[in-house]
Amino acid sequence: MRPLVVGGEALLIELDSADEVAALHAELLRRRDAGELGPVRELVPAARTVLLDGVRDPAALGARIARWEVPQLAPTQGPQVTVPVRYDGPDLAEVARLWGVAPEEVPGIVGATDFRVAFCGFAPGFGYLTGLPERFHLPRRASPRTAVPAGSLALAGEYAGVYPRSSPGGWQLIGSTDAVLWDPRREPAALFAPGVRVRFTEGDGRG
């Protein structure tokens, strides 16, 4: 665990794996809710880091966090959502080919995976979902699409994600869902908030 000071009021904690990030993020949330963390405006997990913004003394806080015993995250810890998916994506056949399986096997592989929202970014409510075994990690498309339809289930690198709204994107599209990923009038606004566990079920896509 490496604390890095970011300007006058922020701190980046660098870790070795997505699992360590998830565990530290859960611990930070727990301690913040228990009033043990002090004031912090933003708590932003990412691929290998957690950012704490709006803190009083970043160097001192970093030294303190580095001494914490952070418990590993149990696979069953955190809220869970189930998202129905139609496997109708334009890249389904290509993904099956890259995985060396038949296209009909893709829903089973995705459906058997325990995903967790590692972090959000790119657009409000876009979650980066980890959990796919390494042999199923995929390259991005050679040329990004100018418009990916909202609700597209997509894969790239070690991540899966669902586009909350239509936007350009270079991920491989395998399916689609009618689930509402992002609604600012809802609490929480993002269906896929960091720490949420996600299962994809094969269905008509209606959530």
Next chain:
Amino acid sequence: MAEGLLVVRPGALTTVQDPGRPGYAHLGVPRSGALDTAAYALANRLVGNAPDAAALETTLDGVGLRALAATTVAVTGAPCPVRISGRPVAWGAPVRLPAGAELEVGRAESGVRGYVAVRGGLAVPPVLGSRSTDLLSGLGPPVLAAGMALPVGPPGPDPAPGADACGLPGPPSELVLPLRLGPRADWFTEASLAGLWRSAFRVSALSNRIGLRTEAGSALVRARAGELPSEGMVLGAVQVPPDGLPVVFLADHPVTGGYPVVGVVPPGPALDAAAQARPGVPVRFSAAR
């Protein structure tokens, strides 16, 4: 709607802004908010608004508005001519806008961004606690367009007369940005980091509410190869893309990014000045503690 303003001339880019929506970065929501925070705060003070009242932020060529009911407005930020129904009125001071009158905020004489506060504040519906337009993710009210009606909230207490007799710093002829190195300064060679303090960059015309881009100057040189996994970004972060030319992140910046951040410019007067720097203005970085 009897109260409110009608957009007659939207200007090049006019948005509704307030202090923004911090606290949602973990859901992928940028902070957003007024870029020149001091000019925005002054405009609200001049009309007796709460410090977080929503106001308009204009870009270079101002805005034209018609009052649907009598109110008081103030224009701050980039200095510019201000007219009410054709008659010149004061810039940087509260002025009475009669019902049916047209407020014309003219082209900026210097600087980039103007602020138009109306007594009572703009009462567009908040999204996640803020009325700011977020250009990166499309949250908040749309960019102003001709014919759009802007609701106005109930007025607060009268402003204290003379409270803002003191002036604001003018838009910069040279931008000097204090920079605190880290968290990824070690991604760049010692020599190019040393050169950063001497390098004369210029504000690029590609700058926007997301970031102040630089051009010219000597590019920072990577000391290591490879990609940085995406990580959280703060307001004022100076990100360095592969071309080596620093980008200073402003209010609409993405919440995470994959290029190394060489340092951070503290929010406040330096970033306010960055919001007013026109393309071509020289930019230097100075070491901050």
